[in-house]
Amino acid sequence: MSSTDENTGVIGSIYRFFSTTPQIMAPKKVTIIGSGNWGSAIARIVGNTTKAYPQEFDPEVRMWVFEEVVNGEKLSEVINTRHENVKYLPGKILPTNVVAVTDLVESCVGSHLLVFVVPHQFVKGICEKLVGKIPTDAQAISLIKGVSTEKKGGLKLISEEIKEILKIEVSVLMGANLAPEVANDNFCEATIGCKRKATDGPLLKKLFHTENFRINVVEDAHTVELCGALKNVVACAAGFTDGLGYGDNTKAAVIRLGLMETTKFVEHYYPGSNLQTFFESCGIADLITTCYGGRNRKVCEAFVKTGKPLAEVEKELLNGQSAQGPLTAEEVFLMMQKTGLETKFPLFTAVHRICKGEMKPAELVDCLRNHPEHL
């Protein structure tokens, strides 16, 4: 269009109308990528908030389901007819506007808000399948607690992995959120880490904030995400000390030393983090809940008590759910090893070595006793 067309006649009027009138945004379509224990619990919230804010969100929420057959029935069909994820969140009804879709690409086509909530080892493969299939102006929020499985050294967050592959903005949501308790509508808090807090924060908050799920939005997204990932490693240590028969004082020491290592780790990889972020739900609160009530704790306690391999106890205790701590401990250890940092993080390192059978669980307490925080 020439500058003359912009200023004169009917075309000029139309041009001026569209360039001066605020754009009416179409309601955004939301897809939940994942339908495990947390994916299903969050679908109960997102299904309701999208209905409550029709100007902001399209009320139909698609949920990508990794198909499996449960008691002779396809899980996706059970979800779409009885509105219950009978395998990963039995006994809790999902809102009827949450629709299970088994084709990943189909579940995301036209969606402007992608909620990633799968065990972290599956993220890369999922994102690669979505390249070129989602709107270029889509954004994502990751609820995944883990780090990238990329093993070439250096640290890569899950949000960075998603952003790198899909070229979209990625925020995170972490917090003290045991899925069964959230699905029970018990009061709790969560933290959204959003680098574009002013522009994206309000919409993301609307998608998750409810009476019983209180959201705080902060800009320090790297810290929020790393707190979520590393607390799973600390939870393993808590499980080991539980398995060894130590009490709550020992667990409190695990939590405190785990927090000290977490702050140091974040400071090493993302200098300039905000100390206040560790006092959000994603920080100290998640450490507490996970070290008392989480699956990582449970599996690691049973590992010590039974002497069975971790994979076996996970299978026996979690019915297809996944404990992310041992894998995260390995990924974190490999990153630290590259730069000779492992001695500075003895708790993280010990968790990895115990999971791998290179160290006896009982040696963890020596490691806590000689922790650099006591020197």
Ligand SMILES: NC(=O)c1ccc[n+]([C@@H]2O[C@H](COP(=O)([O-])OP(=O)(O)OC[C@H]3O[C@@H](n4cnc5c(N)ncnc54)[C@H](O)[C@@H]3O)[C@@H](O)[C@H]2O)c1
């Ligand atoms: N469960 C919780 O209490 C909770 C709370 C907060 C955050 N999180 C985090 O949320 C993320 C997802 O956890 P979750 O509890 O929803 O999952 P989950 O532990 O219930 O994992 C099972 C899910 O993995 C899927 N799956 C299995 N094989 C797959 C494959 N090859 N490809 C893709 N998916 C596959 C299953 O279909 C199922 O949906 C994790 O990072 C976890 O740390 C969990």
Ligand SMILES: O=P(O)(O)OC[C@H](O)CO
């Ligand atoms: O059951 P876990 O150990 O995966 O922990 C679940 C949540 O992350 C707790 O906030």
